[in-house]
Amino acid sequence: MLRLAWTVASVSLTLFAYHASRGVNARFPSPLTSPVFLAVVGVMIVLAVPGVDYRPYRQGAEPLIALLGPATAALAIPLYKHREIVVAYFLPAISGLICGAIATLSAAVALGVALRLAPIVVRSIGIKSVTAPIALELAPLIGGDPALTVALVVATGILGAMLGPWMLDRAGVRDPVARGLALGTVATGIGTAQAAMEGEIQGAVAGVAMGAAAIGVSMVAPVFIPRLLQLLT
Amino acid sequence: MPPRKQPTVSELRGMPILRQVAATSAQVALLWFMSWAGHEIVTFIHLPLPGNVAGMLLTFAALSSGILPLRFVEQGASLLVRNLPLFFVPLAVGFMTQGSLLAAHGFAIVATLIGSAFVGFAVTGRVAQLVTGLQGKAATAIRSSHVETRLDRR
Numbered sequence: 001m002l003r004l005a006w007t008v009a010s011v012s013l014t015l016f017a018y019h020a021s022r023g024v025n026a027r028f029p030s031p032l033t034s035p036v037f038l039a040v041v042g043v044m045i046v047l048a049v050p051g052v053d054y055r056p057y058r059q060g061a062e063p064l065i066a067l068l069g070p071a072t073a074a075l076a077i078p079l080y081k082h083r084e085i086v087v088a089y090f091l092p093a094i095s096g097l098i099c100g101a102i103a104t105l106s107a108a109v110a111l112g113v114a115l116r117l118a119p120i121v122v123r124s125i126g127i128k129s130v131t132a133p134i135a136l137e138l139a140p141l142i143g144g145d146p147a148l149t150v151a152l153v154v155a156t157g158i159l160g161a162m163l164g165p166w167m168l169d170r171a172g173v174r175d176p177v178a179r180g181l182a183l184g185t186v187a188t189g190i191g192t193a194q195a196a197m198e199g200e201i202q203g204a205v206a207g208v209a210m211g212a213a214a215i216g217v218s219m220v221a222p223v224f225i226p227r228l229l230q231l232l233t
Numbered sequence: 234m235p236p237r238k239q240p241t242v243s244e245l246r247g248m249p250i251l252r253q254v255a256a257t258s259a260q261v262a263l264l265w266f267m268s269w270a271g272h273e274i275v276t277f278i279h280l281p282l283p284g285n286v287a288g289m290l291l292t293f294a295a296l297s298s299g300i301l302p303l304r305f306v307e308q309g310a311s312l313l314v315r316n317l318p319l320f321f322v323p324l325a326v327g328f329m330t331q332g333s334l335l336a337a338h339g340f341a342i343v344a345t346l347i348g349s350a351f352v353g354f355a356v357t358g359r360v361a362q363l364v365t366g367l368q369g370k371a372a373t374a375i376r377s378s379h380v381e382t383r384l385d386r387r
Contacts, residue, residue: 010323014322014323017322018316018318018319018322035318036318036321036322036325039319039322040322040325040326040328043322043323043326044326044329047326047329048329054326054327054329054330057323057326058323058324058326058327061323064319064320064322064323065320065321065323065324067261067265067313067320068285068320068321069265069268069269069271069272069284069285069288070261070264070265070267070268070288070309070313071264071313071314071316071317071320072268072285072286072288072289073264073265073267073268073271073285073288073289073291073292074292074306074309074310074313074314075289075314075317076289076290076292076293076296076310077292077296077303077307077310077311077314078314079289080293080296080297080303081303083297089365091364091368092360092361092362092363092364092365092368093361095360095361095364096356096357096358096359096360096361096362096364097357097361099356099357099360100354100356100357100358100360101353101357103352103353103356103357104349104350104352104356104357105349107348107352107353108345108346108348108349111344111345111348111349112341112345115338115341115345116341117338117341117342117345118334118338121334121338121342125342125345125346125349128346128349129349129350129353132321132324133285133317133320133321134283134285136321137283137284137286138283141283145331146324146327147324147325147327147330147331148328148331148334150324150325150327150328151325151327151328151331152342152346154321154325155342155343156346156350159343159346159350160350160354163347163350163351164350167350167354167355168354168355168358170355171351171354171355171358171359173354173355173358173359173362174362175358175361175362175365177361178357178358178359178361178362178365179358181357181358181361182353182354182357182358183354185353185357186353186354186357187350189317211289214286215286215289215290218282218283218286
């Protein structure tokens with residue numbers, strides 16, 4: 001009975017926070033009002049003010065977490081629908097994606113080591129450019145922390161969407177396909193939303209890049225990150 | 234009587250709300266099954282791959298091979314993808330248990346995220362642009378050689 005009450009309370013709180021955040025984002029569109037970011041902060045405040053623990057909330061929100069699997073499987077649908085774009089830009093896209101995903105992963109690990117972050121933080125930060133539902137499962141495989149990883153992925157998405165267009169201008173990246181590819185590869189979901197605001201091609205390419213980068217990094221990271229850490233420390 | 238065909242997305246929109254909910258739920262259940270199958274396969278053959286990714290690859294393979302028609306999952310998938318962030322909100326909230334980490338290393342973490350994002354943006358974008366350029370040159374070369382042979386024949 002108590003369990004049921006927790007489930008109802010946790011699910012309603014999350015749904016309400018998410019719905020309200022989407023409203024705010026529609027009113028004031030900006031990466032800073034990204035629904036995930038606002039909803040997470042909102043739920044944290046509601047829990048922290050009366051001093052409620054995270055664990056019972058998380059157990060209560062299990063029905064929502066259970067939908068992550070089917071939601072990730074659903075990412076195959078946009079990938080399938082836009083397969084002509086994938087075929088047309090296959091060579092530039094796959095080269096940019098592989099180089100970029102490995103570069104951002106290595107840079108994150110190297111900077112993390114240089115700035116003396118704890119090993120679990122360095123491992124988690126290595127996969128901050130993998131879309132959250134996949135990063136969360138990948139984290140334990142590479143010795144990272146799932147909750148920390150998800151938070152870092154969201155933070156990367158927000159920072160990437162905010163600074164990404166400016167950084168791409170600085171780096172001299174003007175081609176729409178290349179811009180979409182970079183936003184999806186580095187800043188995942190929130191970056192894809194930002195790319196879609198730049199244009200339809202950018203959005204579609206970003207969505208595909210996000211999925212493909214997640215698959216590629218999942219295959220490489222469990223071997224690559226420990227080796228890289230060995231090399232750096 | 235003609236055989237009943239499966240409703241497409243636009244047809245679903247015109248359906249009564251209860252049937253729409255039932256159809257979408259069935260599609261979500263189907264995707265849930267694909268994801269479950271992905272997890273089972275990964276555990277069974279000990280692949281170091283997240284089960285969610287296996288579920289996604291399995292769904293893509295099923296769509297590409299025609300085993301799974303797009304209309305069987307399109308509506309449910311669209312609902313899930315549009316609200317994807319909702320499902321990881323409860324997990325990201327877990328970050329609240331790590332407040333002390335952020336207080337102690339917040340600056341280093343943000344610096345690492347910004348620095349590595351710049352490297353990622355620059356490398357992804359520049360490499361893609363470079364290869365597009367090379368491909369464009371190759372395509373022009375092929376095209377012009379075709380034109381030449383055609384002119385020769387004349």
